Amino acid sequence: MLACSHSPFGKGGLRGISPWQRLTQEHQCQRRGLLHLRNPACGFSVCGFIEWSLSPPIQSAYEENVMLFQKYKLTVSTPECLPSSVAVVAQVDFDDDLTQLLPYLNAEFAPCIYEPNIPFLRFRKSGKTFAIYPDKILINPLRDEDEAQEVFEWIRQFVNDVAERKQEIRPSTWSLSSLKPLDIFRLLPRTNCGLCKKQTCMAFAAAVATGEAGPDDCPPLRDDPQKRAELLKRFG
Numbered sequence: 001m002l003a004c005s006h007s008p009f010g011k012g013g014l015r016g017i018s019p020w021q022r023l024t025q026e027h028q029c030q031r032r033g034l035l036h037l038r039n040p041a042c043g044f045s046v047c048g049f050i051e052w053s054l055s056p057p058i059q060s061a062y063e064e065n066v067m068l069f070q071k072y073k074l075t076v077s078t079p080e081c082l083p084s085s086v087a088v089v090a091q092v093d094f095d096d097d098l099t100q101l102l103p104y105l106n107a108e109f110a111p112c113i114y115e116p117n118i119p120f121l122r123f124r125k126s127g128k129t130f131a132i133y134p135d136k137i138l139i140n141p142l143r144d145e146d147e148a149q150e151v152f153e154w155i156r157q158f159v160n161d162v163a164e165r166k167q168e169i170r171p172s173t174w175s176l177s178s179l180k181p182l183d184i185f186r187l188l189p190r191t192n193c194g195l196c197k198k199q200t201c202m203a204f205a206a207a208v209a210t211g212e213a214g215p216d217d218c219p220p221l222r223d224d225p226q227k228r229a230e231l232l233k234r235f236g
């Protein structure tokens, strides 16, 4: 068993390494490091700081490949429109050009707002909004610089994973902005329970249509794998 001691989205354990496939690994010491695993059977990926009791494998899938974001600059700031906010925004600038990768990221992070003419990709994941441009990534809201570094580490690994698996992924130009709020509303539980911090499901649908919210921000939907899968399928 691998114990995930620390990750942007909590901690937990992974039992039965096989069929988990190791994608990247960075050793911090003999018992601790950053590991990125993927299960080819279900496509689920996990990335986090891992403490292991097994001898760490030596070979890395990326040894012969050039990783993206080898050089980057992470800056944390308070949103200009909310000077009294306790949350911060992270901007990561890098030399790589992600333009060609955006349709693949769009397919993997779906549902996203995708604007090929800018170009630009925006999506919500675990309560955070990610905006990916060819030469920078914006992430918010974040507690502080430590969380910014952790979340960027997660997306850095994910983007590298997508770049590595490009041949297996069908690129997508579909955009959430092609759906009207009413189309999204029809796919929601429509109970107006308010757990998404919106007063009504319709208000939530409007937020999803602009990329301000994502399907996972609706807890009843997030906690129902069947309904969630159906929604994501219909999102394209």
Ligand code: SF4
Pocket (backbone or CB within 6 Å): 188, 189, 190, 191, 192, 193, 194, 195, 196, 197, 198, 199, 200, 201, 204, 205, 217, 218, 219, 220, 221
């Ligand atoms: S949490 Fe979901 S079901 Fe509840 S109001 Fe928001 S969108 Fe509607």
